[in-house]
Ligand SMILES: Nc1nc2c(ncn2[C@@H]2O[C@H](COP(=O)(O)OP(=O)(O)O)[C@@H](O)[C@H]2O)c(=O)[nH]1
């Protein structure tokens with residue numbers, strides 16, 4: 001921080017912290033959730049059944065999921081019975097603690113890769129934000145000094161290849177493609193051989209979100225996995241499932257399908273900026289037992305933030 005001409009500190013010159021960026025990203029969820037919690041306890045002398053009912057509504061509306069909501073309420077009831085919670089601040093603290101526990105419960109260290117490239121497959125339904133997230137992730141890795149190659153294995157539509165290529169040009173990374181309609185596994189094979197020979201740090205693989213049938217899609221992803229292993233035995237090192245925060249609880253079922261067949265190792269939760277239901281982060285990470293790796297908070301190249309339970313919870317409550 002430095003002093004401006006008139007002596008007041010101007011933080012504008014420094015880049016905003018992760019917490020500040022996340023706060024801006026979850027603004028809608030934060031406002032709604034905090035308002036509802038405040039409303040529930042406002043003017044009440046004690047935390048009674050009515051307050052708890054309103055709290056339940058607040059938590060459900062934020063899309064935390066019924067399981068988490070029920071457990072939070074149980075914990076609150078228990079503490080109330082023992083006279084350990086009296087006001088809104090204490091309630092918030094309790095909810096915050098619980099959410100942090102849940103999110104930390106799904107945390108997992110990223111795999112250690114002995115030899116480059118680290119292979120990251122990106123999966124998820126159409127429109128979830130796969131291609132955009134790959135662009136943003138590439139930028140992130142590059143700013144850590146890593147080299148990146150994108151592999152256009154969503155060969156189902158020509159437009160998908162072109163869209164990824166635009167991101168490759170924007171970030172100046174390596175790019176491997178074939179014609180639209182070609183075998184995704186063939187493109188992947190090419191990319192991995194080239195990435196391995198040239199010791200590229202990361203190969204990020206875009207995949208189709210839809211084929212003629214869902215069964216086709218899952219079979220395709222399995223085939224790609226086997227193909228990857230022919231070039232790099234422990235690949236893919238990460239399979240990131242991209243889910244829109246806006247799909248809410250409905251997205252969970254679809255996400256389950258992917259986690260079952262595609263052996264998902266982490267989640268990229270996109271469009272957190274567009275929803276008041278950001279609590280879905282908790283539901284997803286809990287129900288799938290998979291860590292959230294990144295969250296998308298906008299359409300620009302810098303709008304992908306690493307996910308840390310502590311910072312996320314702070315962005316909602318502090
Ligand atoms: N607001 C917002 N829009 C996003 C985010 N991530 C992706 N999008 C938009 O979602 C749309 C679909 O993204 P795309 O990457 O093409 O999805 P794909 O079909 O899964 O590859 C595009 O218009 C993106 O700009 C995000 O985090 N926030």
Ligand SMILES: [Mg+2]
Pocket residue numbers: 130131132154160163
């Ligand atoms: Mg795409």
